Amino acid sequence: MAATEHPSFALAKGINGLDKIVLRQSRYRSAEVYLYGGHVTSWKNENGEELLYLSSKAIFKPPKPIRGGIPLCFPQFSNLGTLESHGFARNRIWEVDASPPPLPTYSSPNAFVDLILRPTEDDLKTWPHNFEFRMRVDLGSEGELTLTSRIRNTNADGKPFTFTFAYHTYFSVSDISEVRVEGLETLDYLDNLKNRERFTEQGDAITFESEIDKIYLSTPTKIAILDHEKKRTFVVRKDGLADAVVWNPWDKKSKSISDLGDEDYKHMLCVEAAAVERPITLKPGEEWKGRLELSAVPSSYSSGQLDPKKVLQ
Ligand code: TA6
Numbered sequence: 001m002a003a004t005e006h007p008s009f010a011l012a013k014g015i016n017g018l019d020k021i022v023l024r025q026s027r028y029r030s031a032e033v034y035l036y037g038g039h040v041t042s043w044k045n046e047n048g049e050e051l052l053y054l055s056s057k058a059i060f061k062p063p064k065p066i067r068g069g070i071p072l073c074f075p076q077f078s079n080l081g082t083l084e085s086h087g088f089a090r091n092r093i094w095e096v097d098a099s100p101p102p103l104p105t106y107s108s109p110n111a112f113v114d115l116i117l118r119p120t121e122d123d124l125k126t127w128p129h130n131f132e133f134r135m136r137v138d139l140g141s142e143g144e145l146t147l148t149s150r151i152r153n154t155n156a157d158g159k160p161f162t163f164t165f166a167y168h169t170y171f172s173v174s175d176i177s178e179v180r181v182e183g184l185e186t187l188d189y190l191d192n193l194k195n196r197e198r199f200t201e202q203g204d205a206i207t208f209e210s211e212i213d214k215i216y217l218s219t220p221t222k223i224a225i226l227d228h229e230k231k232r233t234f235v236v237r238k239d240g241l242a243d244a245v246v247w248n249p250w251d252k253k254s255k256s257i258s259d260l261g262d263e264d265y266k267h268m269l270c271v272e273a274a275a276v277e278r279p280i281t282l283k284p285g286e287e288w289k290g291r292l293e294l295s296a297v298p299s300s301y302s303s304g305q306l307d308p309k310k311v312l313q
Pocket of ligand 1: 086213247272
C-alpha cells in the first residue's frame with residue numbers, strides 16, 4: 001500500500017481503496033482521516049492504542065456514512081431540517097486543500113492536513129447555498145488531536161445561510177457502565193428520547209445504565225470522560241460550539257443499527273461538540289470557526305472519584 005509522502009502527512013489507500021491521510025507524530029502516535037466524509041477514523045496514543053471507537057461493521061462505501069470515528073454533521077444536525085440525518089458533509093468526497101488561508105499550527109513538528117469541501121451540483125439542488133468548508137486535522141506532539149473547521153458563505157446572490165453542526169465523536173471506552181462524564185452537571189438539556197423536551201441535569205457526574213440521547217445546552221468549553229478501567233481521561237475542549245450531545249444507543253437500539261455490533265454499545269460513547277440550540281447564520285463573505293481539541297490523559301483515581309476541578313481547569 002504505497003503512501004505518497006508530504007512534509008506533514010502521507011496519502012494512502014484505505015478500506016475499499018478509499019483515499020486516506022495518515023498523520024504521524026511518533027512510531028505509535030498517529031491519526032487517520034478518510035477523504036470520504038473528511039472523516040477521522042483513527043487516533044492512537046504513544047502505545048499505539050486506539051482511542052476512537054470504529055465499528056467492525058462500518059461500511060466504507062458511499063453514500064453510507066462511516067460508523068465510528070468522528071463523523072461531521074453539517075449543514076444539519078440530526079433531523080433538525082429537511083436534509084438527510086446529520087446533513088451531507090459526512091458522505092461527500094473531500095479534497096486536500098492545496099492553499100488554505102493561514103491558521104496557527106498547534107503542533108511542532110507539524111503533523112496536520114487541510115481538507116476542503118464545496119457543494120456539488122446535486123447539493124445545490126437540496127441546499128441552495130455556496131460554501132467553502134475547510135477543516136484542519138492536527139496531531140500534536142503530545143498526542144492531542146485538534147480539528148478546526150472554517151465555514152465560509154460564498155453565495156454570489158447575497159443570500160445568508162443558516163446551519164447546525166457537530167463533531168460526532170465516538171470515544172472508545174473499556175466498559176460504558178464504568179464511565180463518568182464530568183462538566184455537564186446541572187445543565188439544561190433537550191432529551192431526544194422525549195421529543196426534545198427540556199430538562200435540567202442532576203448535580204452529579206453523568207453515568208450510564210440505559211440508552212441516552214441528550215443535547216446539553218451552553219456547556220463549559222471543557223468536558224471530561226473518565227474511563228475507570230483504563231485509568232484514562234479524555235478531555236474535550238471546544239470553541240465556537242456551545243452545546244454537547246451525549247449518545248449511547250444501549251442494547252435495544254443497537255440491534256436496529258445494522259452497521260453497529262450488538263454488544264458494541266458497551267465499548268463506545270459519543271460526546272459531540274455541537275452548535276444546535278442556536279443555529280449559525282452567515283452572510284456572504286462571513287466565516288464561522290469551530291474548534292475541537294481532544295486529549296487522552298492518564299487519570300489517577302483515588303476512590304473512583306477524579307477531582308473534576310483538576311481536570312476541568
Ligand atoms: O448524535 C446523536 C444522534 O443524533 C442519535 O439520535 C443517533 O441517531 C445518532 O446520532 C446516530 O445517527 P446516525 O445517523 O449516524 O445513525
